[in-house]
Amino acid sequence: MTEPARHGPLTGLRVVEIGHFVAAPFCTRILGDLGADIIKIEPPEGDPVRQWGEQIDGNSLWWSMHGRNKRSVTLNLKQPRAADIVLKLVEKSDVVVENFRPGQLARLGLGDEVLRRARPDLVIAHISGYGQDGPYRDRAAFGVIGEAIGGLRHLSDHAPGTSDLPPVRVGVSIGDSLAGLYAAFGIVSAVWQRDRVGGDRKGRTADVALTETVLSMMEGMLPEYGALGKIRQPTGSRIPTAAPSSAYPSADGRWILIAANSTPLFARLCALIGRPDLPDDPKFSDNRSRVANVQELDSIISTWTRQLPVADIERRLNEADIPCTQVYTAAECARDPQFLHRGMVRTVEDGLLGQVLHGGVVPHIPDDPGAIRWPGPAIGEHTDAVLGEILPAEQIAMLRREGVI
């Protein structure tokens, strides 16, 4: 990996993460990718996500990406002296991000008021399942539950009546990552107002709920229900308002996505599949009629796609300039020429794992790109270096003997 000359627009921002699992660590990953200095407070046994997914010699591959650009400081928060150390770190930091159950940090002696005594203009992001107040505040925050409450699960399904199988989970912890992303947005918004020339120098608190970040993505669902009583329903592989746009089966058992939902695209598709009569058929002559007769239309298109291997279909569609793609698995993502060109798939040297494939830095900021400065560290890899900035060496040694760090 070649290190770019600059390290991103958040260079100079210092963030303490008191988090675990996905949401808060995802938030600090994207802050760190753009240059922020992330100090991750980690229990002696490590963030539980280090145990998730595939491992090599007990080291997690996901962690290599999830923990990158962070400095790991071991701290046993159950020890009463730990809170003092956190507060010393907070004194020198711009931001605290946490995702414990609402109220838990306060019970550990690290409530908002205490944190702000250490650093009066501190920006704090609390991430939770349901928010810091209200009747559901104390409920356990399971991502799959929150995604269903936000309305996303209901819509990620085949159309009513076409399948007996349950609605699918979006294949990643989308609710947690969304909460992390919204928290990052809230944090930088707050520090902008605080720090800018003419700004107000005030700390702010972002209270981010997983359920709410999911609900915020639901487009016209609420307005349409409120005014018309219309309950939006899932449409499986299709989109509700345009056709043809779906995934079609190939002869070799793959899926090909085709989006030919405009008049010229549809005409080109019909010519390609040997059905130049279709655009003149009143059943398919405009988008409205194509949506109304989408089942018949998709079955005509599938008849063609079933005869050919997916690579062949894709080549022919590309030659006809019709938007399409195979459904990418990890393998296709890893070798996609555009991702490689853009640095969105890169090989990173990981001291624990060897060469590891990472996703790139998003968003791409060409005149000041962020960087993968280092992969996810070992538990407590930076304890001495970070605490050395605030405590004398003898005291660090004592804390270690006492099991605080």
Place this chain on the structure above:
Amino acid sequence: MTEPARHGPLTGLRVVEIGHFVAAPFCTRILGDLGADIIKIEPPEGDPVRQWGEQIDGNSLWWSMHGRNKRSVTLNLKQPRAADIVLKLVEKSDVVVENFRPGQLARLGLGDEVLRRARPDLVIAHISGYGQDGPYRDRAAFGVIGEAIGGLRHLSDHAPGTSDLPPVRVGVSIGDSLAGLYAAFGIVSAVWQRDRVGGDRKGRTADVALTETVLSMMEGMLPEYGALGKIRQPTGSRIPTAAPSSAYPSADGRWILIAANSTPLFARLCALIGRPDLPDDPKFSDNRSRVANVQELDSIISTWTRQLPVADIERRLNEADIPCTQVYTAAECARDPQFLHRGMVRTVEDGLLGQVLHGGVVPHIPDDPGAIRWPGPAIGEHTDAVLGEILPAEQIAMLRREGVI
């Protein structure tokens, strides 16, 4: 709607949007929700998304939310004089956000260099399907295609071999909204570094690609593939690493999500469904064995859920303190007591539509909440007010006669 005293941390940030459809307008919606002043440049016929989804007397319900807090200025960018007006607005603005095909703005006389001549420290966000360079740069940016290239479509499906139906589209334009969200994060990061005391006063460009924002959510997919050749596969309604966690059918044809994937939760669930023997059965005694025997386990749980109406199941699970929820549709979202308590479902007075249900402001910032200052405006509703800040009235009248505005 009662107006809060303050309007969010982005108060004072001025943004010009030259966008359409979902990604750029979603970006400016969340910037505007936190207080930024959004000037939306709109063609005389309006943003095409105004025609999407349900309408009342030709006015879009989705638009009421999608366009809120924005000032709409009509401008026909095909007219040569339009670029001068944009540049005059840019002179007084912090940010430009756009999502046309790469290069299109430059062809209209509004390339990055031209924009920065008007405003040297301008922050620019380009949102596109594949990014501003590379072999796929000029491809049409259809959201469903980009989501498949980012790897999300493959994973949002039933497990291999369990269904002949195609992988489902996540029920909203998730790729577009993610691109908008990452763009907002990039923009605010850039203005923080530019504007802060001690900052560098430099403009930056965020080059946000839909495919890349999707790929960035894919957790351990790339590292696990790179090191072990493991291709992550979909798991339908379940999660791959823990059990039981799935959607189960009720007697009245609904789905109930149950997440009892810890030892104490599982024990409580077994007692509730009358199978206190299961936690001692070696097939289900720990998480690893439960994952290995998940099909049998889910069928036991379903046998119980099929006998009861969903409300009854939910009540019993809540009494036993087991995380669960019905799969919410628009109707359940709209009446959820937590969403209502948190202001995440609110009624907004819309001059064109009457009372409209909106989602709230995310992230919630209690000490400086954003606001829904007004719903999506009519096309060009603010043309005179905004242009009045930079041009004399006679000139505005002339531009109108000439069809520029």
